[in-house]
Amino acid sequence: MAAAGSMIELRTSPAQRAANELQAAVKRVLACAQEAEGAELGELLIQIRETGIDPLEAAFATGVRRFDKSGEYAADGALSVTAWLKWKCKLSGSAAAERVEIGKQLERLPKTEAAFARGDLGYQHVAVMARTAENLGAAAVRSEESSLLRAAQSMDPGQFTTVAKNFEHRVDAAGALAEANRAYERRYLHISEPQAGIVRIDGLLDSEGGATVRARLAGFMKPIKDDRRTFGQRCADALVECCRQASGKRDSSGPRPQLIIRASLDTLAGIPGAPAGELEGGGTVPAETVQRHACDSALVRLTGRNELDQELNQAGRTLPASTRRALEARDRHCVWPGCARPLVWCDGHHLVWWTKGGETSLPNLALLCRPHHRLVHEGGWSFRRESNQWRAAPPDEIPARRITRRE
Ligand SMILES: [Zn+2]
Ligand SMILES: [Zn+2]
Structure with a gap:
């Protein structure tokens, strides 16, 4: 047996003695959780995480890494350490895989491993660090490990994810775009036929789609009196x-869902090393998505930070109503070859983008439906007008994610 060993041996082993002491301590903590009140109870809850769960997760990660390397899980008939964790430690597949990945990455992130073991860093923060290292390679994360750890210690996991995603975008913009595109590919919405009076809705959206839906629904969500x-x-x-x-x-001048994206001018201009755009309410979008929204900012409000606010608000102005009307009268629907999605689906796309000197005037604009507008900005397609014909061409090469998943 891989983990159990002979009972006689284990009863006297240091591992078994430690487990016995832990069990006794857990019993005392449980008794306190049942009896403590007020501030003392609050302090106990903090200690359960900082002194108990988080350092134990760190110990678990170290153990899982060593167990994985030893191959001992095979002695129980498991095909991988992840399968063994699911089976023997009662974890879901994703929870098991996350712990295996954390174990692997922590070996290459010594400061993170130490902070985790001290209880300075929570499990969810460590999971974000490990995911970032998995995406970029641990060397890239090590180069900014200290500042990432400082951010982790002052933020909740959601805020820290935004910081980590921004870091990924700065280091590997093509990878961040590829990840956003993969997330977008997974989108679906399923609305079932009614059964016994019930319609089931389920689906997946990318972070931009999710933020759009959430922002729109928020206006209808307020509880009424005695709700x-x-x-x-x-x-x-x-x-x-x-x-x-x-x-x-149904007319296009009606109110549309508003999305708020915070972005720097560098991101808008597509300068390498620029941070990602941040969606209000959490999540990030790649620079290409920010640029698409800036093309026709009727849909979104782009804001910068502090001193950038004013510049951005001037730069990212909405298409003037008269220009929009003239554009709609000229194009009437999406002008992508073979597409005729109606006006309500369409954005005004700048053929030469305004940060590159393109004007917000009819000759430089085209109506594109949202899926085709996305294809130009995030998909890398070229789209232009040649001898009075609209032409679309696929990208020469699709930016491939750097192979950094395994070191
Ligand atoms: Zn555009
Ligand atoms: Zn279209």
């Missing part, structure tokens, strides 16, 4: 109400 609906019920009602109201006014 007894659950959060999930209010969310469901908001979706239905939102669709109901939208079906009443």
Whole structure:
């Protein structure tokens, strides 16, 4: 047996003695959790994480790494250490895989490993660090490990994920774009046929799509007086109400879902090393997505930080209503070859982008539906007008994610 060994041996082994002491300590902690009150209880909860769960997860990661290297899991008939963890440690597949990855990456991130073992860093923060190292290679993360750790210690996991994603974008913009494109490819929405009066909706969206939906629904979510609906019920009602109201006014001048993206001028201009765009309410989008939204900012509000705000607000102005009307009258629908999606689907695309001197005037604009507009900015397609014909061409080469997943 790989983990058990002979019972006689284990009873006297240091590992077994440590496990016995841990079990006794856990019993005392449980008793305190049942009895402590007020501030003392709060302090206990903090200590359970900082002194208990997080350092134990660090110990677990170290052990999993050594167990993986030894190949001992095979003695139990498991095909991989992940399979063994699922089976013997009662973890889900994703939870097991995450711990294996953390174990691997921590070996290459000594400062993170030490902070984790001290309880200075929570498990979720470490998972973000490991994922970043997996995406960029541990060497890149080590070069900024100290500043990332400082950020991790002052932020909740969601905020820290934004910092880590920004870092990934600075180091490997093509990789960040490829990841966003992979996430976009996974999108789907399934609305079932009604069964016994119930319609099931499930799906996946990329972070931009998710933020758009969430921002739109938020306006319909407010609880009314004596509201007894659950959060999930209010969310469901908001979706239905939102669709109901939208079906009443179909013209393109009506209010549209507003997305707020925070971006630097470097990101807008596509300068290498620029940070990602940050979606209000969490999540990041690659520079290409920021640039697409800036093409026709009727859909979004782009804001910079502090001193950039004013410049951005001037630069990222909406298409003037008169220009938009003239564009709609000229193009009438998406002008992508073979596409005729109607106006409500369409953005005004600048053929020569405005940071490169392109004007917001009719000869430099084209109506493109959102999927085709995305193909130009995030998909790398070229789109132009040649002898009065619209022409679209696929990219010469698609930026491939750097092979950094395994060192
Ligand atoms: Zn555009
Ligand atoms: Zn189209």
